[in-house]
Amino acid sequence: MAVKYSKVAEAEHPVLLATLISAGLQGRYFQEATGWDFGVQHHKYESGGHYISDEDLESLGRLVSEKLQSDSDLWTNYVSRGKSKGSDLIATARSLATGGDQAGNPKELKEGFTALAEATMQMAPFLAASRLVRAEVESLVTSAINQEAGEEQARDIVARVLGAEGESEAVREIRNCYRLALEIAESDEAKELVLDKLPATAVSQMENQFPDLYERLRDHVDEYGWIRGQVQGLDPLSMRDLVERIQGILLRWKPAMIRQAAERDPQLKLDDLLGFSPSESLERLIWGLKELATERPFHIDVHLQAFGIARQFFAKVAEAVGCGPEQLAYSSAEEIMRALSEEGELPISEIDRRIQNSFWVERSGDDLRLNTLEAPPGDREGAQTATITGQTVCRGRAVGTVRLIFGATEVVKLEVGDVLVSEASTPDKMGTESAFPGRTDAPLGLEKAGAIVTDEGGLLSHAAIISRELGVPCVVGTERATSTLVDGQVVEVDATKGTGRVIAWERSPEVAESPSD
Amino acid sequence: MAKGSSFSEVLSPQGVLAAPLSSVGGKAATLARMIQKGIQVPDFFCVSSAAFVRHLSANEIGWPESVDLTTDIDLLRGVRAQIIEAPVPAAVRQQALEAYNCLCSKRGHGKVAVRSSGGEEDSASTSFAGQFSSLLGVEGSADLLDALKECWASYLSDRSVRYRAHQGIPLSPAPSFGVVVQALVFAEKAGVLFTEHPIDPDLDVSYIEANFGTGESVVGGLTTPDSITISRSTGEVVEQNVATKRRMTLVTLESKGSSEVEVEDFRRTSPVLTESEALEIFRVGCRIEQLMGAPQDVEWAFDPEGLWILQSRPLTAPGRKS
Numbered sequence: 001m002a003v004k005y006s007k008v009a010e011a012e013h014p015v016l017l018a019t020l021i022s023a024g025l026q027g028r029y030f031q032e033a034t035g036w037d038f039g040v041q042h043h044k045y046e047s048g049g050h051y052i053s054d055e056d057l058e059s060l061g062r063l064v065s066e067k068l069q070s071d072s073d074l075w076t077n078y079v080s081r082g083k084s085k086g087s088d089l090i091a092t093a094r095s096l097a098t099g100g101d102q103a104g105n106p107k108e109l110k111e112g113f114t115a116l117a118e119a120t121m122q123m124a125p126f127l128a129a130s131r132l133v134r135a136e137v138e139s140l141v142t143s144a145i146n147q148e149a150g151e152e153q154a155r156d157i158v159a160r161v162l163g164a165e166g167e168s169e170a171v172r173e174i175r176n177c178y179r180l181a182l183e184i185a186e187s188d189e190a191k192e193l194v195l196d197k198l199p200a201t202a203v204s205q206m207e208n209q210f211p212d213l214y215e216r217l218r219d220h221v222d223e224y225g226w227i228r229g230q231v232q233g234l235d236p237l238s239m240r241d242l243v244e245r246i247q248g249i250l251l252r253w254k255p256a257m258i259r260q261a262a263e264r265d266p267q268l269k270l271d272d273l274l275g276f277s278p279s280e281s282l283e284r285l286i287w288g289l290k291e292l293a294t295e296r297p298f299h300i301d302v303h304l305q306a307f308g309i310a311r312q313f314f315a316k317v318a319e320a321v322g323c324g325p326e327q328l329a330y331s332s333a334e335e336i337m338r339a340l341s342e343e344g345e346l347p348i349s350e351i352d353r354r355i356q357n358s359f360w361v362e363r364s365g366d367d368l369r370l371n372t373l374e375a376p377p378g379d380r381e382g383a384q385t386a387t388i389t390g391q392t393v394c395r396g397r398a399v400g401t402v403r404l405i406f407g408a409t410e411v412v413k414l415e416v417g418d419v420l421v422s423e424a425s426t427p428d429k430m431g432t433e434s435a436f437p438g439r440t441d442a443p444l445g446l447e448k449a450g451a452i453v454t455d456e457g458g459l460l461s462h463a464a465i466i467s468r469e470l471g472v473p474c475v476v477g478t479e480r481a482t483s484t485l486v487d488g489q490v491v492e493v494d495a496t497k498g499t500g501r502v503i504a505w506e507r508s509p510e511v512a513e514s515p516s517d
Numbered sequence: 518m519a520k521g522s523s524f525s526e527v528l529s530p531q532g533v534l535a536a537p538l539s540s541v542g543g544k545a546a547t548l549a550r551m552i553q554k555g556i557q558v559p560d561f562f563c564v565s566s567a568a569f570v571r572h573l574s575a576n577e578i579g580w581p582e583s584v585d586l587t588t589d590i591d592l593l594r595g596v597r598a599q600i601i602e603a604p605v606p607a608a609v610r611q612q613a614l615e616a617y618n619c620l621c622s623k624r625g626h627g628k629v630a631v632r633s634s635g636g637e638e639d640s641a642s643t644s645f646a647g648q649f650s651s652l653l654g655v656e657g658s659a660d661l662l663d664a665l666k667e668c669w670a671s672y673l674s675d676r677s678v679r680y681r682a683h684q685g686i687p688l689s690p691a692p693s694f695g696v697v698v699q700a701l702v703f704a705e706k707a708g709v710l711f712t713e714h715p716i717d718p719d720l721d722v723s724y725i726e727a728n729f730g731t732g733e734s735v736v737g738g739l740t741t742p743d744s745i746t747i748s749r750s751t752g753e754v755v756e757q758n759v760a761t762k763r764r765m766t767l768v769t770l771e772s773k774g775s776s777e778v779e780v781e782d783f784r785r786t787s788p789v790l791t792e793s794e795a796l797e798i799f800r801v802g803c804r805i806e807q808l809m810g811a812p813q814d815v816e817w818a819f820d821p822e823g824l825w826i827l828q829s830r831p832l833t834a835p836g837r838k839s
Contacts, residue, residue, distance in 0.1 A: 391741075392716075393715070393716065394716070395716070424737070424738030424739070454738060456738055456739060456740050456741050456763075457738025457739075457740075457741060458726045458735065458738070458741055458742045458744055458760075459711075459715050459716070459724060459726060459744065460708075460709040460711060460715060460724070460726045460735065460736065460814075461726075461735065461736060461737065461738030462736055462737060462738055463738050464715070464738070465715075468715065468716070476738065476741070477741040477760075479741075
């Protein structure tokens with residue numbers, strides 16, 4: 001009988017991480033991590049997502065439901081366990097990245113690798129469980145609000161509590177970058193230093209003149225640098241990159257506008273939300289639901305973050321086993337362990353084939369099987385849509401949230417720092433309805449754009465002229481920006497060279513969590 | 518303001534040269550100077566701001582000089598509706614139609630482009646410009662008068678008014694806003710020339726973008742056009758990029774307005790311009806730059822008669838050295 005699967009986590013990651021997460025979804029790790037006596041039997045990794053069988057998901061749901069009846073602290077314990085396993089994983093990765101010179105010492109490398117693998121697998125069960133715990137708590141909250149305020153309100157309130165979820169790490173990174181920019185904007189001396197010097201010089205002078213500020217920039221790079229690092233072919237965010245981005249922000253906007261971007265955070269205030277005073281138990285339930293809503297993206301990000309932070313460590317492992325970092329990433333955990341124990345060598349030609357083709361991981365009993373299969377050419381192309389190129393018409397670099405704009409009237413949707421993505425012109429009503437109606441007549445609100453990307457157009461098109469006038473990094477003639485990028489996705493626009501690139505920092509939100517059969 | 522029969526509210530290019538800039542606008546003044554220097558510019562006449570003022574007073578339309586630009590959007594809409602609905606005063610109508618008929622008989626067809634020529638527009642010192650309105654392929658007396666009123670009304674369009682409010686530019690006590698009526702060029706190919714490189718002026722090159730059909734597809738970014746880079750010092754083509762041009766805009770004798778069409782397969786990847794055509798554009802551009810005393814942004818077009826310069830304006834400062 002064919003097993004049916006549901007997707008439990010969406011993530012772009014290589015074979016190594018896929019096998020570790022798969023192993024983590026075994027019964028043993030589930031029990032150790034969550035404290036629940038239940039394990040997933042059928043798991044597979046396919047086309048960028050983790051799936052567990054519908055049957056497993058159902059039994060897990062029943063277990064969570066029963067536990068919730070008997071244990072009112074279940075989700076608080078669950079949330080704090082998830083957080084502590086997450087920080088264990090990050091701490092392990094950080095200690096490996098900053099640890100001494102392990103190069104040439106296979107024993108230490110093997111110990112480090114084992115610790116990282118173990119911590120990764122401990123974190124994995126939360127990927128599968130968070131959806132179920134949330135669904136259960138959601139129904140509890142709904143019925144409690146039903147009793148206290150009536151049915152009509154319940155749906156609306158729950159939706160708004162869950163609406164707090166949308167904040168990804170990449171979005172938080174952007175906001176924090178603007179906070180730093182604001183802080184620099186408010187000190188004349190710091191602002192002068194950042195604006196007048198080349199980024200590299202500014203970084204080194206800041207260390208002496210503004211140690212506090214320097215420290216916070218350092219923290220930003222440590223905390224968020226991995227997001228950029230996980231994108232193929234990009235080095236992790238450096239202090240220089242960060243200062244360069246802040247330079248762009250300071251040049252482009254007045255402090256009041258930078259503040260708008262820094263404080264975009266929609267804070268959820270319970271009293272405003274409810275319009276009545278909830279009982280103590282309802283308040284706790286709502287708090288739990290809100291907490292769970294923000295946990296889910298955290299569980300996915302934590303794995304990627306740890307692997308991003310541990311990049312230097314992986315480079316050493318790769319050197320020790322005689323392959324490149326990308327080849328290491330496309331090896332399974334078992335293959336790497338064998339190679340580090342000097343029991344065998346990495347199957348390099350097989351690994352190269354995996355890099356070329358897509359792959360999937362399946363668990364059957366205690367065995368973990370990793371298969372590769374020839375992907376249809378269309379799929380392969382789909383996997384590479386992350387980078388879009390076009391002609392740079394105004395130089396600069398920016399990171400922001402994609403806003404698809406199909407006409408002048410939609411320009412009001414822009415928030416400070418958003419990446420405006422447009423066809424550049426609207427058929428039939430050219431010149432009157434386009435986001436760029438005139439050569440110099442920018443619709444109000446356009447000045448908020450952090451970067452502009454268009455499908456069509458040249459150096460002398462309205463979009464190009466306006467972007468130069470506003471000093472906004474701009475890439476035109478990408479042919480497919482509006483069809484590839486999705487509203488709300490976080491991207492980096494690198495318009496520092498003649499050929500400009502748009503690099504996706506995170507998958508489009510619409511694709512995430514789509515159910516699968 | 519001058520009154521009496523001696524002052525014409527509709528001006529020939531020679532008349533434009535003699536009139537104050539505020540009554541004809543920058544676009545008309547530049548076109549007139551180019552014609553004077555023998556640069557091939559389509560025949561045109563200019564409806565001066567005096568005509569606009571007469572339209573307002575004859576129809577008792579109050580000019581909203583003390584209006585709060587941020588809030589009185591409805592009031593401005595009302596004024597715009599009045600401008601469009603009121604009949605053009607007989608004196609203006611007579612002069613405009615006379616000039617139009619004269620243009621038609623010279624060119625052998627009745628199609629014109631009606632473009633705004635604002636007093637504040639197209640100047641190098643301010644980034645406030647806004648093509649208030651520009652209508653292609655206008656034909657016949659009735660359409661011409663409607664287009665004229667539409668251009669006038671666009672002076673108070675939501676977009677330009679909000680932009681003014683945002684930039685803190687008040688409305689002037691009386692409109693300083695001309696309208697240019699220009700014989701339409703049935704462009705086979707057209708585009709834009711920047712006499713300096715748009716990104717890096719230090720490169721010492723001029724830069725051309727070109728597509729088939731009219732220039733709207735190039736400035737509107739409807740398609741990615743061909744580009745040609747020409748060295749300013751040697752006058753030679755240093756780089757040519759031939760793009761895949763999927764769409765273009767056309768105006769024809771039969772069609773009303775301009776329409777967007779697919780570029781035929783066989784010439785999508787063909788170069789739009791020959792080298793000698795590109796160099797001809799470049800040379801005319803150099804002359805205009807000399808004449809105007811500043812680097813220029815030139816719209817050009819080719820029809821079977823040859824090269825036409827449709828308009829030219831100074832490159833605005835922020836795109837240049839910062």
